Amino acid sequence: MVVVTPRRTLAGQLLVLQLAIIVVVLVAVAAVSLAQSAATFNRVEGRRVAALGEQLAGNPLLRDRLDRPAPAELVAPLVQNARTQSGVTSVTVADARGRVVSSTDPTLVGTPIVLGDPRVAQGRSWSGELAVGGSRELVAQVPVLGAGEENLGRHLGVVVIGEASPTWSQRLVGASSYLFTYLGIASLLGVAGSWLLARRIKRQTLGLEPREIAGLAEHREALLHGIAEGVIALDLHQRVTLVNEVGRRLLDLPEQCLGRSLADLRISGRLRDVLAGTGGPEARDEVVVRAGRVLVMNRMTVDKDGRRLGSVTTLRDRTELARLEREIGSFRSSTELLRAQTHEFANQLHTISGLIQIGEHDEVVRYVDALSRHRASLDLTVTSRIHDTAVAALLMAKSAVAAERRVELRISERTGLDRLEPELAVDVATVLGNLVDNAVEAVAGGAGGAGGAAGPAWVEVELRRDASSVEIVVRDCGPGVAPELAQEVFTHGFTTKAARGGERGIGLALTRLVCKRRGGEVAVTNTEEGAMFTARMSVTGVAEGVR
Secondary structure (H helix, E strand, O other): OOOOOOOOOHHHHHHHHHHHHHHHHHHHHHHHHHHHHHHHHHHHHHHHHHHHHHHHHOOHHHHHHHHOOOOHHHHHHHHHHHHHHHOOOEEEEEEOOOEEEEEOOHHHOOOEOOOOOHHHHHOOOEEEEEEEOOEEEEEEEEEEEOOOOOOOOOEEEEEEEEEEOOOHHHHHHHHHHHHHHHHHHHHHHHHHHHHHHHHHHHHHOOOOOHHHHHHHHHHHHHHHHHOOOEEEEEEOOOEEEEEOHHHHHHOOOOOOOOOOEOOOOOOOHHHHHHHHOOOOOOEEEEEEEEOOEEEEEEEEEEEEOOEEEEEEEEEEEOHHHHHHHHHHHHHHHHHHHHHHHHHHHHHHHHHHHHHHHOOOHHHHHHHHHHHHHHHHHHHHHHHHHEOOHHHHHHHHHHHHHHHHOOEEEEEOOOOEEOOOOHHHHHHHHHHHHHHHHHHHHHHOOOOOOOOOOOOOEEEEEEEEEOOOEEEEEEEEOOOOOOHHHOOHHHHOOOOHHHHOOOOOOOHHHHHHHHHHHOOOEEEEEEOOOOEEEEEEEEOOOOOOOOO
16 A cells, blocks of 8 residues: 655645744844853953952952951951842952952862963953853952052952853743744744745646646646647747747757847848747748748747737748659649640641641641741750750740740840759759749730730740859749839748749749859849849859858
8 A cells, every 4th residue: 555645735835944944043043142142241241240349359458458467257258248249159359379368169268269361460450251160150350459558559469259151051041032932923924924925826826836837847848849840939028938959950049049039049031020920910831941941830929818928939841841842843844844745736736637638738838847947946046055955955845834825935145054063953943943933924824014015925034154153034024023022032932823822832932042052142123024033053062051
């Protein structure tokens, strides 16, 4: 059978603690009081016994009997009279030779007197504590000096007045009455104070006992470290109050980040806006690029009894998902290309079949020749200016997809691109594909440029490379990008499709991430005809610590 000992409540623990503190304080007060009592006794009684010694030493009868040696019986009445009148513990008189002549303790008669200071025999008074008869006494030793014409100033003897010093136990018994009174009052105050303090603390801790609070803290730590998502909590002053290991890693925060504000942690831009709730108290599936990662963030405020306490934000790493989306996008592009080419070839075959059916055989030949020249012209335009086969093939595929959506994909006359290194070619193809897709999407289904003039929809691509960088420029005749969104489209991670309600909004964010990883940048400006995206990438290497 296991016996479970009930633990003390918070009120009981506070009471025990306060009573222990009170006892310690009372012991300290008692020690100080006893020390002060001893000092007061020595000061007050020291003055009294010194005055009694001087009074007895100045008695003419005592001087006369010490000047002319007399029997002890003649000095004894003076000694007993002095003790009776003063109530001191002992009175002793010694002659000039230092021998006790008379004393309240008969055993001392005839013995040498113990001087507290040798200068007493030379006419100086002394007071202090001495061991007398097995106990300690506060003693005043006063010399007896002659006052007559014959013995003026001559040392005749010594008067010793002693007052027994009370022991520590006697002093403690004397002080016990008020000490116990103080202890009782302090105990009552301690009980009342402990009860009130316990009630206040329990209100602030929602009625939980300390062990329950500790258990909750342990469970919270285990829960936070067991969550696969990142969690970060901020107070009303944008200081970090809680963050788990996943959140610290995703946001690239230092280990000692609790209690530090977002400004101290150098968090700015879009990430700060989402964490601080600049755009609103709630945030759902906000896309942010941080430390080379694509993060999806959800923010909610924390309220208690109508009072706002702060906010909690969860983070999911979508970088791997973005890579998979990019790979799926490449397959989707291939599928769309095949579908577009199938559609184009079907239209061309239908046209040829119709011409044959109506007997226009010469027109069939001319039509096939025109198709061949157009295809050869497109191939020649691309391959003559772009010598990297991967980029050239991408543009050929994008041209077919754009043509199906009634958008003309142009290659600028200023284009000139040599063969690229394999890794650089992959990054250039990624950036070029995203920019062309966004441009085609922006102008598809409409005609005319930013100014509203009627005309065919088009997208123009310009590629250039020098010794240190590759520049990609994509222009279109679409409506352009609002000036206030010129940077938001990259930091938010949405494309023009996402801005109109789509859910594929990380294309431009990835474009910016690839450019910055290559030590470059991507920017958008508006021209008279539409939007112009300019991306630059260094050919020297990959930059580290991209944020």
